Amino acid sequence: MEQHYQHLYEMLTQVHGYIYPNEIDLQWSLLIVLYPYITGLVAGAFILASLERVFNVKVLKPTYHLALLTALSFLLVATLLLVSHLGHPFRAYEIMTTPHGGSAMAIFGFVYLWYLMVVLLLEIWFDYRRDIVLWSRQSKGLKKWIYKILTLGVTDLSPKTLKWDDKLGYIITIIGIPSAFILHGYVGFIFGSVKANPWWSTVLMPVIFLFSAMVSGIALVMFIYMAVSYLRKQKINMLALDTIAQYLFYILVLDFTLEGLDQIHRIYEAEESFEILSLLVHGKLFITLFIFQMFLGTLIPLISLGTLQLYKPKEKTRRFIYLASSLLVLFGVFFMRWNVVIGGQLFSKSFHGFTDYKIFLVGSEGLLMSILWIIIPFFILAFLLWLLPPWKRIDQKNSVV
Amino acid sequence: MKQSRRNFIKKAATAATGILATGILSPFNAVIFATEKPTDPTKVWWGYGIDIEKCIGCGRCADACKSENNVPREPFYFRNWVEQYTIKNNGEVKVESPNGGINGFVQTVPEEDIFKSFFVPKMCNHCHKSPCVQVCPVGATYDSPDGVVLVDETYCIGCRYCVQACPYGCRYIHPEKNVVDKCTLCYHRISKGKTTACTEVCPTNARILGDLNDKEGALVQFMKEHNCLILKPHLNTGNKLYYNGLNQEVR
Numbered sequence: 001m002e003q004h005y006q007h008l009y010e011m012l013t014q015v016h017g018y019i020y021p022n023e024i025d026l027q028w029s030l031l032i033v034l035y036p037y038i039t040g041l042v043a044g045a046f047i048l049a050s051l052e053r054v055f056n057v058k059v060l061k062p063t064y065h066l067a068l069l070t071a072l073s074f075l076l077v078a079t080l081l082l083v084s085h086l087g088h089p090f091r092a093y094e095i096m097t098t099p100h101g102g103s104a105m106a107i108f109g110f111v112y113l114w115y116l117m118v119v120l121l122l123e124i125w126f127d128y129r130r131d132i133v134l135w136s137r138q139s140k141g142l143k144k145w146i147y148k149i150l151t152l153g154v155t156d157l158s159p160k161t162l163k164w165d166d167k168l169g170y171i172i173t174i175i176g177i178p179s180a181f182i183l184h185g186y187v188g189f190i191f192g193s194v195k196a197n198p199w200w201s202t203v204l205m206p207v208i209f210l211f212s213a214m215v216s217g218i219a220l221v222m223f224i225y226m227a228v229s230y231l232r233k234q235k236i237n238m239l240a241l242d243t244i245a246q247y248l249f250y251i252l253v254l255d256f257t258l259e260g261l262d263q264i265h266r267i268y269e270a271e272e273s274f275e276i277l278s279l280l281v282h283g284k285l286f287i288t289l290f291i292f293q294m295f296l297g298t299l300i301p302l303i304s305l306g307t308l309q310l311y312k313p314k315e316k317t318r319r320f321i322y323l324a325s326s327l328l329v330l331f332g333v334f335f336m337r338w339n340v341v342i343g344g345q346l347f348s349k350s351f352h353g354f355t356d357y358k359i360f361l362v363g364s365e366g367l368l369m370s371i372l373w374i375i376i377p378f379f380i381l382a383f384l385l386w387l388l389p390p391w392k393r394i395d396q397k398n399s400v401v
Numbered sequence: 402m403k404q405s406r407r408n409f410i411k412k413a414a415t416a417a418t419g420i421l422a423t424g425i426l427s428p429f430n431a432v433i434f435a436t437e438k439p440t441d442p443t444k445v446w447w448g449y450g451i452d453i454e455k456c457i458g459c460g461r462c463a464d465a466c467k468s469e470n471n472v473p474r475e476p477f478y479f480r481n482w483v484e485q486y487t488i489k490n491n492g493e494v495k496v497e498s499p500n501g502g503i504n505g506f507v508q509t510v511p512e513e514d515i516f517k518s519f520f521v522p523k524m525c526n527h528c529h530k531s532p533c534v535q536v537c538p539v540g541a542t543y544d545s546p547d548g549v550v551l552v553d554e555t556y557c558i559g560c561r562y563c564v565q566a567c568p569y570g571c572r573y574i575h576p577e578k579n580v581v582d583k584c585t586l587c588y589h590r591i592s593k594g595k596t597t598a599c600t601e602v603c604p605t606n607a608r609i610l611g612d613l614n615d616k617e618g619a620l621v622q623f624m625k626e627h628n629c630l631i632l633k634p635h636l637n638t639g640n641k642l643y644y645n646g647l648n649q650e651v652r
Contacts, residue, residue: 001576008477018484018496020523020570024477027561027574087559087579094539094558105562106538195636196532196568349570350652352496 007358017353026345026357029365031085034373036187036209037337038078043184043210044217045071046120046176048244053173062237063244065127065390066228067221072120073381079112081373084364104190115183119176124388125150126169131393133157146387184213191340198273199280199344204262211255216333218248219326226323228385238315242308245322248329249305256298259336276351284354285343288335297332301325445547446641447586448613450623451522453646455607458483458520460502462599462608466524467503469587469598476500478573480524480584481599486650487518494650521644521651522608524599525550525571525584526632530639533563533572533583542581548613548641549588554580568636586610613641 011024049067052060083092099106125132133155136147185206191197192205222244229236266277281289304321312318347354360366466481467474476499483502487495487510495510508518527550534542534550541557544550557580564572564581575582587597591610595601600608611620620643623629627645633652634640644651 004576005475005477008475012476018498021477021479021482021498021501022564022570022573025573027564082560085560087561087574087581088557091539091556091558094541094556098539100537100540102535103538103562104536105560108538190562194532194536194566196566345565349568350496352494352652 014356019348033341040213042075043180043213046180062240069384073377123172219329223326292335446614448641450609452607455605456520461602463501464503465598465602488516526640526642528638532566536566
């Protein structure tokens with residue numbers, strides 16, 4: 001408590017202009033920056049996976065299962081961040097038992113559960129069921145039992161059943177696409193519907209969140225695919241990688257256009273909040289917005305990926321550009337979330353001044369904890385790849401990786 | 402040809418089913434929030450008036466509120482505070498509220514630079530279309546039947562969404578309870594026929610608690626006699642805190 005007060009007294013000296021006295025305590029910290037970031041990665045990775053399944057983009061086959069498992073690994077962590085940020089984490093269940101219908105946040109639990117249980121888990125299960133059954137027969141010890149449990153007792157491998165697996169998996173993917181859109185569009189709506197905050201309150205917010213989600217998710221799968229191939233000492237399927245990069249480029253163009261439109265609209269309308277927001281972007285957000293998000297995270301990947309659409313250098317060069325672009329995009333989208341979440345709390349709703357945000361190194365909302373939250377999904381992914389390796393799928397047609 | 406007709410019928414039927422399915426969404430009418438209306442006009446409907454012309458910036462209201470409601474004494478937690486607005490000759494606006502005005506104010510702008518200066522007491526607007534009630538995911542923040550926005554601290558999960566949604570900065574997270582806290586309009590007092598702590602201590606009678614449904618009551622009379630305005634009217638939150646003498650610079 002004393003430490004918190006001390007921090008707030010320190011923040012009091014950082015205030016510029018006037019802010020409402022209750023605004024010194026910044027409410028949504030780094031954890032809430034990570035939450036839309038991670039859900040965005042989930043939605044993006046899933047949408048990339050669905051491209052292969054629904055739109056029949058066969059060249060993406062090598063990344064299909066990887067993208068699904070990536071989405072699951074990150075989705076499992078997304079809620080933990082939110083719950084750990086609550087003032088009363090043990091009351092979190094109330095959001096499911098007595099949701100308030102008018103609240104944008106109340107639907108969270110349901111959207112999340114729908115996405116996790118109905119879309120991701122089911123799709124992965126139908127995709128892997130045959131392999132799980134076969135693996136449960138071949139494996140030994142504990143692994144055998146894990147597979148046995150995962151079959152849920154459905155061990156029928158007749159061609160008819162397998163055909164049904166495929167059909168149901170396909171239907172779930174079709175349901176999954178709008179679900180992924182809803183999942184992340186909805187996260188954008190949580191911010192976009194706050195009319196008290198002019199930095200958040202824009203009808204474009206859900207759309208911008210969605211497109212930046214796709215951008216970051218695709219970049220993540222691209223990075224993971226390269227990393228996993230490197231670790232497994234396997235040759236990268238350049239055709240798949242080129243195609244992913246192409247999608248990344250197109251969606252990056254759309255994302256950039258939408259975000260640009262949002263800013264141009266703000267500048268042209270120049271409403272009451274214009275002055276304070278202008279001071280915000282040119283002051284406290286200058287580095288994270290113009291340098292990190294726009295220049296490093298958007299323009300450089302846009303130019304380098306765009307160039308590759310016209311001119312194809314050697315494989316090695318391309319691989320390097322893809323690696324750098326995916327990391328830059330991931331970096332840029334993180335700061336996009338930062339600029340929205342933290343940026344929206346740095347100026348006073350009185351429009352008369354600014355407060356500041358200082359990250360702690362330790363503590364439940366500190367930097368180390370946040371880094372841990374980002375690392376955990378990779379461990380989950382490693383476990384999932386050990387348990388359900390896409391490259392060991394027995395179905396010869398699908399084991400291209 | 403036959404095939405395409407069959408396909409067409411199939412697609413049309415799917416679309417029709419989809420449209421019909423939206424019918425089950427009617428419970429979500431709750432999200433259309435701005436249409437909500439005040440309750441029964443024959444019952445009490447609490448509102449509040451502040452006469453800026455009478456406020457002398459003594460800060461006793463902010464102090465009394467902290468004592469009455471056990472608000473932490475640190476200068477980051479206020480249910481009630483006073484702002485000093487100083488408009489300079491060059492049009493620049495300076496706002497200050499050291500410790501919420503509890504220790505009074507010292508004018509820091511030289512006399513010759515001042516165009517005008519005044520005090521604006523702030524508190525929860527007890528909006529009847531309040532964004533804080535709208536966004537609370539569990540319904541811990543709610544409207545009382547007599548028009549007071551309250552918080553059930555045994556139910557609040559501490560998500561802080563309401564703090565973000567309040568355009569007037571009237572909410573804070575209680576540092577010990579880890580739940581949101583705000584002005585209750587001294588509900589424990591007004592429901593027993595007393596007035597609020599801040600109203601009681603105001604030495605100039607700049608603060609008026611009243612029933613908006615009582616056409617002969619003090620608040621309605623105050624509104625009749627003065628040109629009252631609300632804060633940020635464009636946000637359409639249905640404020641029930643009315644100011645006399647509110648300058649356009651005040652936000």
